[in-house]
Amino acid sequence: MVKFGYKLMTEEHGPKALVDNAVRAEAAGFDFVSISDHFHPWLESQGHAPFAWSVLGGIAQATSRIGIATGLTCPIIRYHPAIVAQAAATIALMSDGRFTLAVGAGERLNEHVTGARWPSLPERHAMLAEAIDIFRALWQGGVQNWKGDYYVIDHAQLYDCPDAPIPVVVGVSGPHSVALAAEKGDGIMTTEPKAELVEGFRKSGKDGPRYAEALIAYAPSEKEGLELAHRQFRFSALGWAVNSELPAVQGFEAATKHVKPEDLADSAAAGPDPDRAAAFIRRYIEAGYDHVVLTCPGPDQAGFIDFFEKQLRPKLG
Numbered sequence: 001m002v003k004f005g006y007k008l009m010t011e012e013h014g015p016k017a018l019v020d021n022a023v024r025a026e027a028a029g030f031d032f033v034s035i036s037d038h039f040h041p042w043l044e045s046q047g048h049a050p051f052a053w054s055v056l057g058g059i060a061q062a063t064s065r066i067g068i069a070t071g072l073t074c075p076i077i078r079y080h081p082a083i084v085a086q087a088a089a090t091i092a093l094m095s096d097g098r099f100t101l102a103v104g105a106g107e108r109l110n111e112h113v114t115g116a117r118w119p120s121l122p123e124r125h126a127m128l129a130e131a132i133d134i135f136r137a138l139w140q141g142g143v144q145n146w147k148g149d150y151y152v153i154d155h156a157q158l159y160d161c162p163d164a165p166i167p168v169v170v171g172v173s174g175p176h177s178v179a180l181a182a183e184k185g186d187g188i189m190t191t192e193p194k195a196e197l198v199e200g201f202r203k204s205g206k207d208g209p210r211y212a213e214a215l216i217a218y219a220p221s222e223k224e225g226l227e228l229a230h231r232q233f234r235f236s237a238l239g240w241a242v243n244s245e246l247p248a249v250q251g252f253e254a255a256t257k258h259v260k261p262e263d264l265a266d267s268a269a270a271g272p273d274p275d276r277a278a279a280f281i282r283r284y285i286e287a288g289y290d291h292v293v294l295t296c297p298g299p300d301q302a303g304f305i306d307f308f309e310k311q312l313r314p315k316l317g
Contacts, residue, residue, distance in 0.1 A: 001290070002285055002289075002290050002291070002292060002316070002317075003031035003032060003067075003290065003291050003292075004030055004031055004292055004293075004294060004308075004313070004316065005030060005031060005032040005033060005034050005067075005069070005211075005291060005292065005293040005294065006021070006022075006025035006030040006032075006033050006034075006293070006294060006305070006308075007033075007034055007035075007036070007071070007213060007293050007294060007295035007296070008021060008022060008033050008034065008035040008036065008055070008059075009036055009046075009295065009297070010035060010036045010037070010038055010048060010049055010050055010052050010055065011036060011038055011040075011041035011042055011043075011046040011047075011048055011049060012041070012046045012047070012048055012232060012297065012298075013048055013301070014048055014050060015050040015051075015054065015055050015058070017301075018035070018050070018055045018058075018059070019055060019058040019059055019062050021301045021302075021305070022059040022062065022063055022066070022068075023062050023063060024301070024302060024305045025066060025305055026063045026064075026065055026066040028305045028306070028308055028309035028313075029308075029309055029313060030066060030305075030308070031066070031067060031291075032066055032067030032068065032069055032100075032291070033059065033066060033067070033068055033069070034069045034070070034071035034102070034211070034213075034293045035052050035055065035056060035059075035068075035069070035070055035071060036052065036071060036072075037052040037053075037070055037071075037072065037073040037074070037110075038052070038109075038110050039078065039109075039110040039111075039113050040109050040110060040113075040248075040249055041249060042109070042235040042243075042249070042252050043232065043234070043235060043249065043252055043253060043256070044249055044253060045231050045232055046232055052070065052073070053087050053091070056068065056070075056091045056099075057090075057091065057094060059095075060091055060094035060095040060098075060099075061094065063095075065098075066098070067098050067099075067100065068091065068095050068098050068099050068100070069099070069100040069101075069102050069169070069211075070100075070101055070102045070103070071102050071189060071211070071213070071293065072102050072103055072104035072106075072171045072189060073101065073102065073103050073104070074103065074104055074105065074106030074107070074110065074111060075103050075128070075131045075135075076105070076106065076111075076124060076127040076128055076131050076150075077106060077111040077114065077116050077118075077119075077127075078106075078110060078111045078113065078114055078116075080151065081130070081131035081132075081134040081135060081151055082134060082138060082151075082153050082156055084101070084103075084131070084135065085134060085135045085138040085139060085158065086138070086158055088101045088135065088166055089138075089139060089158050089160060089161050089162060089166070090160060092162040092164075092166050093160055093161075093162050097162060097164050099166060100166070100167045100168075100169055100187075100209075101135070101166055101167070101168050101169070102168075102169040102170070102171065102189050102211065103128060103131070103132070103168065103169070103170060103171065104128070104170065104171030104189075105121065105124040105125055105127075105128055105171070105177070105244070106124065106244070107243055107244045107245075107246075108244065108245055108246065108247045109243075109246060109247060109248065109249070109252075112247050118247075121176075121244075122176070125176060125177065125180050126149065126150070127150045127151075128170070128180065128184075129180055129183070129184050130148045130149060130150050130151055131151070132168055132170075132184040132185065133148075133184070134146055134148075134151060134153060135166075135168065136168075137153075138153070138156060138157075138158050138161075139158065139161055139162075139165065139166060140161075141157070141158065141161050142157060143155055143156070143157045144156050144157065167186045167187065167208070167209070168184070168185050168186050168187075169181075169185060169186060169187040169188060169189050169208075169209060169211060170184065170185035170187070170188055170189070171188075171189050171190065172188045172189065172190050172197050172201070173190060173197075173240050174197075175200060178197055178200040178201055179200075179204075181201060182200070182201055182203075182204030182205075182206055183204075185208070186206075186208040186209070187201075187208035187209035187210060187211065187291075188201050188208075188209075188210050188211065189211035189212070189213075190211070190212050190213070191212065191213045191236070191240070192212070193212060193214075193283045193284040193286075193287040193289065194287060195286075195287040195288055197210075198210050198287060198288030198289065199288070202288075209290060209291050210288060210289045210290050210291060211289065211291040211292075211293060212284045212287070212289040212291070212292055212293065213292075213293040213294075213295050214269070214280060214281050214283075214284055214292055214293065214294055214295065215229065215233060215236065215264075215267060215268040215269070215295050215296075215297075216268070216269050216277050216280070216281075216294050216295065216296050216304070216312075217229040217233075217264075217268045217269065217270040217271070217296065217297060217298075218271075218272065218277075218296050218298075218300070218303065218304040218307055219270065219271060219272065219298070219300075220271075220272055221271055221272070222270045222271035222273075222276075223261075223270075223271075224270075224271070225268070225269075225270025225271040225272075226261040226262065226264055226265060226268070226270045227261050228270075228297055228298045229261070229264045229268045229270060229297055230259065230260070230261040230263075230264060231297075231298075232297035232298055233264070233268075233295075233297045234256045234259040234263075234264065235252050235255075235256055236264070236267060237256065237259045237263050237264060237267070238252075238255055238256065238259075242255065268280075269281070272307070274307070274311040274312045274315050275315065277312050278312060278315040278316055281294070281316060294308065
């Protein structure tokens, strides 16, 4: 059975609004929420970047049923893996086991802020694999020591750990990250309806959750929806290879200067038509994804959530 999620864009909303939107999403019948974990927004027009883990604590207390996931946390540079392990364990307890930790290799936009070196992608993948091993070591309880290729933990013990294992989902975009997810993770997360990513993960013998984000630019007309997507989400036209490397919001503004609203027509369902949105979402389901995260840019989150509940969800079966 496919589960539908609501994307909490920390780049577009302040912390109180994010908690309010999560509460609305639960009431509207969304199965889970997925929150971005950024230090900066992508574009100046987005205008926000609260600390995701503080918001997660608020959501855990303000909701009672809905699943909660990151999407994605980079646990290798701006954070030490031991700190992410502690944060995840705390949110899992606060939410009574509703939490999933989704992690990825990160973007320079967020990770450069501490002044640390920005490693190559193969090195970041190796760091991520080691970080996941550290999570699992700490979550089993007791005093843990670790001296790896990238990290050290010295007599570290988490005193508040959930009884059930926390699912770890790994962000994927190609065969190397899929192989990492198959080796270390419980599931995958991506932003495109690529069947080959699901197939690669399943070939490993795993059949865990497969998350994908779908852009639904809800607006009074298709034209206004594309303009909204362009204003708030045009960075998506650059692709992950570019998005992971640009270091500043100003760089994204410059890089997207020539992106036009119509350039986003194939990568978003724009407008008020629930049939159009449902057909767009089915592309992800047909590609093998069983957790579809609906991302709606712009200020009218209450309108979008109402649209999902009353018009879109009934068309999704």
